[in-house]
Amino acid sequence: DGGITQSPKYLFRKEGQNVTLSCEQNLNHDAMYWYRQDPGQGLRLIYYSQIVNDFQKGDIAEGYSVSREKKESFPLTVTSAQKNPTAFYLCASSIPGAYNEQFFGPGTRLTVL
Amino acid sequence: AQSVTQLDSQVPVFEEAPVELRCNYSSSVSVYLFWYVQYPNQGLQLLLKYLSGSTLVESINGFEAEFNKSQTSFHLRKPSVHISDTAEYFCAVSDLSHGAQKLVFGQGTRLTINP
Numbered sequence: 513d514g515g516i517t518q519s520p521k522y523l524f525r526k527e528g529q530n531v532t533l534s535c536e537q538n539l540n541h542d543a544m545y546w547y548r549q550d551p552g553q554g555l556r557l558i559y560y561s562q563i564v565n566d567f568q569k570g571d572i573a574e575g576y577s578v579s580r581e582k583k584e585s586f587p588l589t590v591t592s593a594q595k596n597p598t599a600f601y602l603c604a605s606s607i608p609g610a611y612n613e614q615f616f617g618p619g620t621r622l623t624v625l
Numbered sequence: 626a627q628s629v630t631q632l633d634s635q636v637p638v639f640e641e642a643p644v645e646l647r648c649n650y651s652s653s654v655s656v657y658l659f660w661y662v663q664y665p666n667q668g669l670q671l672l673l674k675y676l677s678g679s680t681l682v683e684s685i686n687g688f689e690a691e692f693n694k695s696q697t698s699f700h701l702r703k704p705s706v707h708i709s710d711t712a713e714y715f716c717a718v719s720d721l722s723h724g725a726q727k728l729v730f731g732q733g734t735r736l737t738i739n740p
Binding site for chain 1: 661
């Protein structure tokens with residue numbers, strides 16, 4: 513079955529540690545996205561990539577980093593510079609086109625202790 | 626840049642009652658609109674979309690939304706809700722400015738169905 517996988521579902525880290533969230537898709541989509549979700553704030557775009565080896569900052573990129581070495585994979589690193597990293601993180605992908613319908617993974621809930 | 630406003634953060638209704646979740650977007654030359662649904666601790670699932678053509682679009686589970694260009698709205702409705710409709714609903718608009726292809730989301734509306 514085609515889809516987007518995110519692992520792990522739940523992740524716990526100590527303050528000051530970097531952590532990498534995985535996102536893999538087998539939909540053959542060129543574009544991939546990372547969002548952060550906090551209660552009452554909807555989805556905020558962290559980074560996006562429209563093609564392999566290229567990515568752009570979203571609205572809240574500070575304290576995060578990404579790479580896009582393969583079409584299928586778009587890992588997100590939450591660095592120690594991110595002041596409030598505890599959140600639900602969602603990965604999505606889309607076929608580049610005129611309207612950009614996005615398909616979402618199941619999400620990773622990160623808790624920093 | 627585009628923006629989306631969902632006017633109600635929470636909407637409680639009784640089972641089998643009708644519901645409307647409101648969504649307004651900032652105007653643009655061309656616009657593509659989406660409603661996504663999110664069940665607890667899950668990702669978002671596409672509920673319905675407006676790309677062109679008929680201004681009334683429907684989902685397979687009884688929801689419908691109407692694109693109103695003059696009022697820049699895309700409200701979601703269901704004539705009779707079920708307990709299983711309890712979820713958070715997000716309205717989104719496609720932002721094609723500056724060559725990017727992004728979705729801009731509203732803040733979400735939590736729909737709670739009471740028996």
